[in-house]
Structure formats: structure tokens, C-alpha cells
Amino acid sequence: MNIGRRHPSYFSEDYSRTLRLEMNKGSCLDRLIGKLLERTEALLLSTMKGLKNVVYELNVEGFQELKVLKIDSALEMQYIVNSVDRVGSNAFPILETLILHSLRNLKGISHGRLGATSFSKLKEVSLVGCHQIKILFSLSMVRQLLQLQKISVGYCKEMVGIVDEEGQGETSNEIVEATRQKIELSQLRSLCLDNVPEFISFCYGKKSSLIDDDKQNQLTNDPSSRPIPLFNNEVFNFFSSFFFSPFF
Secondary structure (H helix, E strand, C coil): CEECCCCCCCCCCCCCCEEEECCCCCCCCHHHHHHHHHHCCEEEEECCCCCCEHHHHCECCCCCCCCEEEEECCCCCCEEEECCCCCCCCCCCCCCEEEEECCCCCCEEEECCCCCCCCCCCCEEEEECCCCCCEEECHHHHCCCCCCCEEEEECCCCCCEEEECCCCCCCHHHHHHHHCCCCCCCCCCEEEEECCCCCCEEEECHHHCCCCHHHCCCCCCCHHHCCCCCCCHHHHCCCCCCEECCCC
16 A cells, blocks of 8 residues: 555565555544554655654554564654653564665664564664664664574764664663673674775774774774774674675
């Protein structure tokens, strides 16, 4: 089903409940669309003026039956899930594919506490042209991605890392809880990075941050001044069989 401008075919015919949606937030069709979103398996959101957060603004239940989500050119979008000041809900419990294109104000995929099964079935994440996002996964979120197989990031000019190893923006309780669990991305097979000029390391934190300008010309033979590797020893333990592949 298409609501708004007709979009080219994108989703597989395997999904019988597909919705392609382009409209302004606050439309008179909101109530009808809300009912459709509860049962949708594959969803394409395009433009969507006024929308800053997919969950809670479109479907408070958290898209319990959604398997594929693509968001394109939603220029005001800040987070896919923003659960700050809310009890953590199990948003996207069976989502398998997340594709984000040209979300120029996107700050992160999740913000705030997630439910125990949120994104637990996610297999593929792709970002293109999302220029504000710096780190893809929060510390608490990455520990739920046990099924993740592919990460693709392209033309994200502020991206510095994939995992926030220090839990920036999370509460102290969330960080303590996350660090008690071992990070496992044993299903990850493909990492595609293209045109990410600020990228530093897979896991990003204080240890992998860039030195300031005053010290750039004062490098010594001290091992601490050597370039930060893309993967540290902890990261290599994430992958049981890993390879770089061409972007898209």
C-alpha cells in the first residue's frame, strides 16, 4: 500500500503487509495509519516532515510485527527510538533490516533505555548520508544485537565509531548493567565503510579519541602516541568469521 507519492518497488514480495508512507506528521490520516502500522511487516518512510522519533510518535507499541524498516530523507529525524523519560519498551522485537538514507539530523538509532528484546533479531544495518551521527550503537544496544550479520556505513561525515565503549549519554545504571555482560557479535560477517573521513575505531571512547592540535607535532616513541588501530584485541573477539566487503 502507498500513502502519498508513489514509490518505486523496494521491498521483497515476501512481505504481504507492506506500507510506503510519505506525509506530514499530524495529518488527518494519523488514526488510520496507526492501525495499519500495528500490522505492517515492511515499512518505507519517505520525507515525513515533522517526525523526530519513529517509536512513540508513530506507533507507541513499538512496531511489534515489523521486519524491514527503511527511512529516506526524513530531515528532522533525530532518533529511531527515543525512550528517555519513558519506561523501556520492547521496540522492534522482530526487526531484521534497518536502512537509513539521508537523515541529516540523525543523532543515533536509540536514545534511552531499551527493552530486553528490542532489536534482538536485527541482521542488517545500513546508513548513507546521515551526517550528524557520530556513533552507531550505544553500549547497551550493541549487547542485544546477537543476530547482527552486516553493517554498512557510507557518506556519514561525522561518524567516528561503531560502538560507544564508554556509554556516553547513558545513565550510570545502564552502563553498569551493560558492562556486566560480555559483548558478542558472533554472527557479524560484513563491515562496509565508505567515505567516513572522521572514522577512528570500531569501539570508540577516550582511549581512541584524537589528540588535540597542540600535541600533533609532539609525537614521541612512546607507544601511547602511536596511531589507534581500527580493531583492538577485544573487537577481534566479536567475529567468528569476518571479512571486509565492497560497499553495497
